[in-house]
Amino acid sequence: xxxxxxxxxRILLIVAVLTLFAPFILNPFxxxxxxxxxxxxxPDLMQRFVIxxxxxxxxxxxxxxxxxxxxxxxxxxxIGSYSAVWMFKLLSMNVLPAIALAVIxxxxxxxxxxxxxxxxxxxxxxxxxxxxxxxxxxxxxxxxTPITGGETGLQLALDDPRVLDGASTGSNIPVPGIFGLEMRxxxxxxxxxxxxNLSTGYYFSGIIMLLAFYLSIRxxxxxxxxxLRAIKSNQQxxxxxxxxxRPYTLAAFMISGMYAGLAGGLMAAMDPLAGAExxxxxxxxxxxxxxxxxxAGTLIGPVLGAGLIKYMENILSKINSDILxxxxxxxxxxxxxxVVSMVYPFIGKGWHLTLGLMFMAVVIFLPGGLVEAGQxxxxxxxxxxxxxxxxxxxxxxxxx
Amino acid sequence: MDAIILQILNGLDKGSAYALIALGLTLIxxxxxxxxxxxxxxxxxxxxxxxxxxxxxxxxxxxxDETKTDFLGNPLKVEVPYVHGLxxxxxxxxxxxxxxxxxxxxxxxxxxxxxYAMERGLIKHFxxxxxxxxxxxxxxxxxxxxxxxxxxYGANPIPTPAPxxxxxxxxxxxxxxxxxxxxxxxxxxxxxxxxxxxxxxxVFAFLQFTTFGMVVRAGMADRxxxxxxxxxxxxxxxxxFGIAAAVAGVAGVMYAPINSPNxxxxxxxxxxxxxxxxxGGMGSLPGAVLAGFLLGILESFASMSAVIxxxxxxNQIIIYLVAIIILLTRPRxxxxxxxxxxx
Amino acid sequence: MGILEVKDVNKRFGxxxxxxxxxxxxxxxxxxxxxxxxxxxxxxLLNCLVGKLIPDTGSVMFDGQSVLGxxxxxxxxxxxxxxxxxxxxxxxxxxxxxxxxxxxxxxxGAFRMHAVESTSTEKAILEQAExxxxxLNMADKRHMHSASMSRGDKRRLEIGMCLAQNPRLLLLDxxxxxxARADTNNxxxxxxxxxxxxxxxxxxxxxxxxxxFSLAERITVLAQGTPLVxxxxxxxxxxxKVREAYLGESA
Numbered sequence: 003x004x005x006x007x008x009x010x011x012r013i014l015l016i017v018a019v020l021t022l023f024a025p026f027i028l029n030p031f032x033x034x035x036x037x038x039x040x041x042x043x044x045p046d047l048m049q050r051f052v053i054x055x056x057x058x059x060x061x062x063x064x065x066x067x068x069x070x071x072x073x074x075x076x077x078x079x080x081i082g083s084y085s086a087v088w089m090f091k092l093l094s095m096n097v098l099p100a101i102a103l104a105v106i107x108x109x110x111x112x113x114x115x116x117x118x119x120x121x122x123x124x125x126x127x128x129x130x131x132x133x134x135x136x137x138x139x140x141x142x143x144x145x146x147t148p149i150t151g152g153e154t155g156l157q158l159a160l161d162d163p164r165v166l167d168g169a170s171t172g173s174n175i176p177v178p179g180i181f182g183l184e185m186r187x188x189x190x191x192x193x194x195x196x197x198x199n200l201s202t203g204y205y206f207s208g209i210i211m212l213l214a215f216y217l218s219i220r221x222x223x224x225x226x227x228x229x230l231r232a233i234k235s236n237q238q239x240x241x242x243x244x245x246x247x248r249p250y251t252l253a254a255f256m257i258s259g260m261y262a263g264l265a266g267g268l269m270a271a272m273d274p275l276a277g278a279e280x281x282x283x284x285x286x287x288x289x290x291x292x293x294x295x296x297x298a299g300t301l302i303g304p305v306l307g308a309g310l311i312k313y314m315e316n317i318l319s320k321i322n323s324d325i326l327x328x329x330x331x332x333x334x335x336x337x338x339x340x341v342v343s344m345v346y347p348f349i350g351k352g353w354h355l356t357l358g359l360m361f362m363a364v365v366i367f368l369p370g371g372l373v374e375a376g377q378x379x380x381x382x383x384x385x386x387x388x389x390x391x392x393x394x395x396x397x398x399x400x401x402x
Numbered sequence: 403m404d405a406i407i408l409q410i411l412n413g414l415d416k417g418s419a420y421a422l423i424a425l426g427l428t429l430i431x432x433x434x435x436x437x438x439x440x441x442x443x444x445x446x447x448x449x450x451x452x453x454x455x456x457x458x459x460x461x462x463x464x465x466x467d468e469t470k471t472d473f474l475g476n477p478l479k480v481e482v483p484y485v486h487g488l489x490x491x492x493x494x495x496x497x498x499x500x501x502x503x504x505x506x507x508x509x510x511x512x513x514x515x516x517x518y519a520m521e522r523g524l525i526k527h528f529x530x531x532x533x534x535x536x537x538x539x540x541x542x543x544x545x546x547x548x549x550x551x552x553x554x555y556g557a558n559p560i561p562t563p564a565p566x567x568x569x570x571x572x573x574x575x576x577x578x579x580x581x582x583x584x585x586x587x588x589x590x591x592x593x594x595x596x597x598x599x600x601x602x603x604x605v606f607a608f609l610q611f612t613t614f615g616m617v618v619r620a621g622m623a624d625r626x627x628x629x630x631x632x633x634x635x636x637x638x639x640x641x642x643f644g645i646a647a648a649v650a651g652v653a654g655v656m657y658a659p660i661n662s663p664n665x666x667x668x669x670x671x672x673x674x675x676x677x678x679x680x681x682g683g684m685g686s687l688p689g690a691v692l693a694g695f696l697l698g699i700l701e702s703f704a705s706m707s708a709v710i711x712x713x714x715x716x717n718q719i720i721i722y723l724v725a726i727i728i729l730l731t732r733p734r735x736x737x738x739x740x741x742x743x744x745x
Numbered sequence: 746m747g748i749l750e751v752k753d754v755n756k757r758f759g760x761x762x763x764x765x766x767x768x769x770x771x772x773x774x775x776x777x778x779x780x781x782x783x784x785x786x787x788x789x790l791l792n793c794l795v796g797k798l799i800p801d802t803g804s805v806m807f808d809g810q811s812v813l814g815x816x817x818x819x820x821x822x823x824x825x826x827x828x829x830x831x832x833x834x835x836x837x838x839x840x841x842x843x844x845x846x847x848x849x850x851x852x853x854g855a856f857r858m859h860a861v862e863s864t865s866t867e868k869a870i871l872e873q874a875e876x877x878x879x880x881l882n883m884a885d886k887r888h889m890h891s892a893s894m895s896r897g898d899k900r901r902l903e904i905g906m907c908l909a910q911n912p913r914l915l916l917l918d919x920x921x922x923x924x925a926r927a928d929t930n931n932x933x934x935x936x937x938x939x940x941x942x943x944x945x946x947x948x949x950x951x952x953x954x955x956x957x958f959s960l961a962e963r964i965t966v967l968a969q970g971t972p973l974v975x976x977x978x979x980x981x982x983x984x985x986k987v988r989e990a991y992l993g994e995s996a
Contacts, residue, residue, distance in 0.1 A: 071534045129680045133722035145715030235837040244821035244850045358545030365539040
């Protein structure tokens with residue numbers, strides 16, 4: 003089916019179901035309850051989950067398959083956002099042309115930057131991509147202000163031409179939508195104490211992420227993907243097999259740049275503004291964290307990593323010491339203060355510390371990321387089962 | 403002419419910082435073969451050593467001075483630093499005033515220890531892993547270190563002044579025979595440059611003239627051979643890591659008056675220092691120093707208004723632009739050796 | 746005129762003359778061995794043939810065309826395949842995938858999106874790869890992670906990958922170095938079989954005299970970067986200069 007093997011279909015279905023029901027799965031706690039702050043099912047955050055998921059899926063096609071570590075992928079994200087906002091300004095508030103332009107421009111930039119950067123490998127490649135991204139960032143902040151809006155960012159204005167939509171009537175700036183359906187529209191579904199948000203923007207991005215995910219499975223399983231893995235595995239042998247690695251790495255770089263542009267375009271479609279800080283190198287570092295944390299080179303890892311980091315950024319960071327005190331109120335006073343003071347540095351504003359520690363732990367102990375952790379756990383369970391039923395020895399499957 | 407000298411001078415202090423960080427990075431890379439993304443964090447920790455020491459020195463107790471009253475008529479509360487009690491008022495004030503230079507002494511043992519702990523506790527396990535893994539784990543470590551500093555010192559920059567003698571500027575132009583008031587240069591920046599020159603000289607002298615340095619240089623050239631000679635090279639490399647950390651640390655200490663320390667200053671410098679290392683040539687110490695000063699000065703030239711008028715935005719991108727050009731035309735950097743990181 | 750003609754090749758590394766006036770001619774469809782003590786310049790010579798090094802002077806012609814200045818992949822496309830001293834295979838890939846890559850390389854590369862069994866060309870490539878593995882007696886290992894195989898199997902796979910490209914010249918760099926006796930003999934048998942079944946030229950650099958004398962039709966002895974003598978194995982065995990320079994110590 004769809005040109006995929008059975009186990010890949012299964013992964014695709016799991017992701018599809020999770021995406022479809024995310025508004026429910028992410029809101030497990032009733033609206034008024036004390037746990038409601040852990041609900042992640044609000045449109046803004048869910049959109050970020052899938053958009054950064056796309057970003058990480060794309061990054062994984064480059065880093066996970068070829069092993070080329072780019073530290074400048076945020077540049078393409080920013081370029082995508084700027085392109086989309088310009089499309090909103092000039093052509094139409096319909097998101098489709100905006101996203102199309104975002105993908106095309108970021109693809110072209112990726113072609114240019116990749117063509118130069120891929121002449122080197124290893125750390126030199128990382129530094130080159132970093133240098134390019136920082137240059138783009140600095141230029142967007144300063145000289146290119148007419149195009150990028152500089153420090154304030156690029157915003158929509160009432161008097162933008164919007165050729166296809168015609169001049170805007172009324173005093174409100176129009177919002178992005180798809181054939182009349184507004185991206186920001188959201189219907190709340192109340193079921194007892196629970197409130198679920200069904201947002202157009204989320205489902206639109208979600209469908210695009212599924213398409214992007216499907217495409218990445220196809221790339222992973224294709225001869226092209228095999229060739230990319232061969233590049234990571236042994237470039238020497240590849241050269242002496244009569245293959246020039248450059249066109250393959252360049253294609254992978256361009257594809258992953260286009261994924262980043264798609265994510266950037268979607269960000270602009272959800273909230274039509276674009277700023278240079280999206281291109282800063284820490285943003286590039288973030289997608290590296292997501293991919294590694296989830297599991298570089300695995301299919302589903304980047305999506306998991308993106309979800310985890312965005313959840314921590316938005317939920318963990320909101321916990322303050324008052325909330326902690328209510329949690330540990332059952333403890334005796336002195337102990338309560340002690341526990342709170344021990345936990346406090348790791349949450350709230352200190353969530354980056356937790357992130358950094360987690361990331362280090364993953365690089366040191368779990369090079370396969372969360373996916374490897376999952377595999378190890380399931381292997382333990384499998385072994386237990388087979389022990390209990392005393393069947394034949396288990397065959398350990400190679401890591402996917 | 404004086405404009406050019408001014409720009410060269412302006413570039414020197416930043417160039418010094420780049421050179422010192424790049425020197426440490428290169429020492430670590432050259433000896434241990436590790437790409438250390440946490441090196442900027444060491445620079446930052448150094449700067450916070452200065453903050454810490456000046457806080458310790460100004461640590462005070464309150465006495466009620468009955469002879470004076472505040473505007474409400476109550477007896478005035480006076481904060482008296484403990485150092486006054488220990489050394490008397492005049493010496494105490496002088497010590498507080500000289501907190502930053504004193505921090506050098508304070509920071510060296512701390513930085514040596516931090517470097518030692520980092521190498522033994524983490525980096526050691528990554529010698530045989532791919533460079534990408536080394537970058538990633540030290541990147542994680544850098545995040546952790548800067549978050550720890552943020553937790554204790556907050557997110558805002560902390561002004562840490564230089565000793566009073568060195569505040570203010572002097573007329574460098576008049577001193578060397580140009581017109582007066584054309585080349586005004588802050589004292590502390592000159593101190594920083596002189597300090598950097600001394601440190602760089604010391605490191606080179608150490609590597610050149612001591613047996614220890616000889617072994618390390620031999621190890622940088624060919625690690626296996628030196629290992630075969632029965633020299634415990636690992637131990638020496640640990641010490642080398644400590645030294646590199648100390649160099650970054652004191653660079654940070656002295657930089658505190660120029661740029662108030664904040665928790666992300668390390669990362670800001672690291673990205674540029676990496677560019678410096680690559681431009682200078684991975685594994686080349688003279689290359690790192692040369693490229694550090696060169697890029698610092700280039701950056702300040704690019705900030706001249708005449709240049710900006712001609713090429714808007716060039717001051718923002720000049721370093722990266724140079725790096726890209728160098729990497730593409732001279733893949734080994736200005737002074738890189740053959741066979742280093744050429745996978 | 747041989748298929749591979751090396752003329753007056755010189756290569757210096759700093760003060761060291763690695764190769765001095767090397768002349769070598771390898772006949773088409775022969776097996777030519779290059780032997781010599783350590784540091785004789787064998788590997789340098791080999792690297793000059795495959796584009797990893799460029800000689801200071803002289804020419805290297807393959808089938809009438811110069812190989813100098815071409816990149817390794819271009820030289821491979823001319824019909825030269827190389828087997829390395831330590832087996833160079835795609836360790837992260839399965840054995841079957843390893844075998845498919847050279848076949849893709851001989852066709853049009855692998856810029857395609859389809860899953861493995863989708864189109865007829867890919868089916869053909871897959872079949873060819875399986876067939877190749879069959880002939881190497883490795884069909885049962887085809888889904889194995891190639892890095893986890895024994896050294897002998899890795900070598901077998903590497904040779905198979907080179908053969909899958911139908912090269913006209915196969916270069917072997919100490920193919921049995923570091924191998925157990927049984928693996929060495931297997932490799933010799935494999936190479937003999939290849940020689941018998943195919944129209945292929947083999948140039949081999951080897952330390953192990955057992956390997957050299959069971960395969961080679963002509964032998965060049967290299968010493969201090971210069972060919973000492975070139976002759977048939979029988980004559981080489983009896984050559985006094987060679988015995989003195991080389992065989993004396995290892996025979």
